[in-house]
Amino acid sequence: MNPRIGKAEQSEAEATLRLLASLPAPEGLAARMKAGLQAAPAKGRLLTWPERGGMAAGARLRIAAAAVLALAVVGGGWGAYRWVAPAPEARTAPAVARPAMQSGFSTAGAMRTPQTLVGPAAPMTPNTEKKTPAARHGKTVKQDKDATHAGH
Amino acid sequence: MSAAQAVFSGWMNIGEIDVPEQECAQGSDAAVAALVDEYASTLYRVAYSVLRNAADAEDAVQEAFIRVLRHRETLGEVRDHRVWLIRIVWNVVLDRKRRVKCRPETDDVSELARVLPSDGLSAEEIASAAEHHARVLACVEQLPAKEREVLHLSAFEELSSVEIASVLGISESSVRSRLFRARNLMAELLNHKRSVR
Secondary structure, rough: OOOOOOHHHHHHHHHHHHHHHHOOOOOOHHHHHHHHHHHOOOOOOOOOOOOOOOOOOOHHHHHHHHHHHHHHHHHHHHHHHHOOOOOOOOOOOOOOOOOOOOOOOOOOOOHHHHOOOOOOOOOOOOOOOOHHHHOOOOOHHHHHHHHHHHHO | OOOHHOOOOOOOOOHHHHHHHHHHHHHHHHHHHHHHHHHHHHHHHHHHHHHHOOOHHHHHHHHHHHHHHOOOOHOOOOOOOOHHHHHHHHHHHHHHHHHHOOOOOOOOHHHHHHHOOOOOOHHHHHHHHHHHHHHHHHHHHOHHHHHHHHHHOOOOOOHHHHHHHHHHHHOHHHHHHHHHHHHHHHHHHHHHHHHHO
């Protein structure tokens, strides 16, 4: 305890509190209390607990309401699921599995191009072939060249 | 169904049970009325010392007696009615104080001057005394709750330290140590206030 603080301060505080504590009660307090007690409900206002054996009407109503809500949610979900059309199946042919090569180079993942396209077939014409001048004279191109060099 | 079967099945003895219960209720009502006569004033003073508002204090006492009325069946089990009632009103008062923080206590000097005794004092002296008490009470409010509660209850001369311990639900040694701390703190607060002025 701080030595500078004497008993005077302590008693000063307690004197005030004692003064307050000793104040007389107002007149007619007991009579007012009794009147208030007569007007007050004797039993505590507690929430009623549901009966042990049966079920209260309110509880039944709550359960029914909960069931209706659950049905609405489930029905709505099912309706939405049915309304959305399922995506069509992709028409794809499975790739033919090729046997792995025993040795040598690998294909490096390259796939063989399927022979789906048939190239255009050239019409077969019998004697449309142009004859070269050499051929016309019964000489080959080489013979023509030799003859040219010889002339020089 | 014969009379004996009816008695065993339980529906014939309703009247026999009702009468003692009614008498018991009337008896306990009378007991509560007697408690009101005897302790209403004490409970009011306890409530007023904390709330410092006449209407609030009266409401607190009323609420305490209503609680007693609701649990009147247990009146016979109570050993010391005075301490039991003070404990009830004390809890009511603390509840109210916690709930109604915004409502100012009657700390204003004029209200204290009106309430406090003024035998043979001039108007100036009354005002000065009220101001002093208001200052002291403001210091009391600055104390920690535990110390403040013990200090409040110790002001009631009719309450021993054992009874204060019973009201607060603590041991007697705790009451003493808290009271010691409260007195020292109060003295420091008052001394500090004086030095500041």
